[in-house]
Amino acid sequence: MRFATPAAARVAWPSSFGRRFLVSVDVEEEFDWRKPFSRAARGVTAVAALPAMHARLADAGIGPLYLVDHPVAANPRAIATVAALAGAEIGAQLHPWVNPPDREPAGEGASFVGNLPREVEAAKLDTLIATIESATGAAPRAYRAGRYGLGPASLALLAERGIRVDTSMRARHDYRAAGGADFSHVGNAAFRTREGLLELPLSTVDVGRWRGAGEWLPQAARRVPKGRGLLARAGLHSRVPLTPEGVCAAESVAAVRAAAQDGERLLVLSFHSPSLVPGNTPYVRDDAELARFHAWWDAVLPALARHGFEPASLAEVLVAADEGGMVGPAGLEPAT
Numbered sequence: 001m002r003f004a005t006p007a008a009a010r011v012a013w014p015s016s017f018g019r020r021f022l023v024s025v026d027v028e029e030e031f032d033w034r035k036p037f038s039r040a041a042r043g044v045t046a047v048a049a050l051p052a053m054h055a056r057l058a059d060a061g062i063g064p065l066y067l068v069d070h071p072v073a074a075n076p077r078a079i080a081t082v083a084a085l086a087g088a089e090i091g092a093q094l095h096p097w098v099n100p101p102d103r104e105p106a107g108e109g110a111s112f113v114g115n116l117p118r119e120v121e122a123a124k125l126d127t128l129i130a131t132i133e134s135a136t137g138a139a140p141r142a143y144r145a146g147r148y149g150l151g152p153a154s155l156a157l158l159a160e161r162g163i164r165v166d167t168s169m170r171a172r173h174d175y176r177a178a179g180g181a182d183f184s185h186v187g188n189a190a191f192r193t194r195e196g197l198l199e200l201p202l203s204t205v206d207v208g209r210w211r212g213a214g215e216w217l218p219q220a221a222r223r224v225p226k227g228r229g230l231l232a233r234a235g236l237h238s239r240v241p242l243t244p245e246g247v248c249a250a251e252s253v254a255a256v257r258a259a260a261q262d263g264e265r266l267l268v269l270s271f272h273s274p275s276l277v278p279g280n281t282p283y284v285r286d287d288a289e290l291a292r293f294h295a296w297w298d299a300v301l302p303a304l305a306r307h308g309f310e311p312a313s314l315a316e317v318l319v320a321a322d323e324g325g326m327v328g329p330a331g332l333e334p335a336t
Helices: 045-059 076-083 118-136 154-160 216-222 227-233 249-261 287-306 314-324
Strands: 002-004 019-027 065-068 089-094 142-145 182-185 204-207 238-241 266-272 309-311
Touching: 019 045, 019 314, 045 076, 065 076, 065 142, 076 118, 089 118, 089 314, 118 154, 204 249, 238 249, 249 287, 249 309, 266 287, 287 309
Parallel strands: 002 182, 019 065, 019 266, 019 309, 065 089, 089 142
Antiparallel strands: 204 238
């Protein structure tokens, strides 16, 4: 399924909003990313490392959006840890293989919740939302599909359940090869969907001398063996997700500069909570990689400040989006 940003439905941020950035965190269980999906992988010990990272972000004026999945929400100690973080907003994240009810065989295709039958996706959403509300006393306002797994029914199901913000679209990424959705035609700009949701795509910025070439260039590079790597090493074109996971600080600093030049008003950064403890994700396998993870913030946060991007909470984003309205009528370009 392909999604695309409708230019007419982009949010027209008020001038008072300035340039902002939002930090989102996938707060989830630890599992081996190389192995088949397992319903038994529900350990959440890495959540204990979250308060120290939260304090570091809070010192920089950042109130993160924590998107918790079912193993976290259903674990009293883990969800209490997240709920105790001052200034945090708790949203929902759905990993279908560990989110009841278990009506489907766990597997690659089923790991994208939008691929499941509508009634199964709905039931999993209901379980997740109810578990979060029971544990925290508040229903989540924001949602992310694990593995960015939106499907044809997902946005309508979210709107029916009172979710106001979706942040499942990863700008300029295509997951069709694994069975997921295609977001290669989704840009970084926030927009309203036909269902009335505020969509906040995870930011991915083009850098390099040919960064303005358009979508045809990365698509053509995919068809050439090692084509994207060749373009990146030549300094011509590369796509940089704004995350400390698998992305070097220098690339991200360049991406922040390019985003400012492009006139971006809101950037959405992200990482996974298990990366705070070595050995849980492919991005942080040892202490040296954990040090690089933290060094990324030491470089990127000052770069954001230099280019006029100030931190924003989800509440501030919602107020500004409602105040600013849209460029045109709400909608989402037809997907196939």
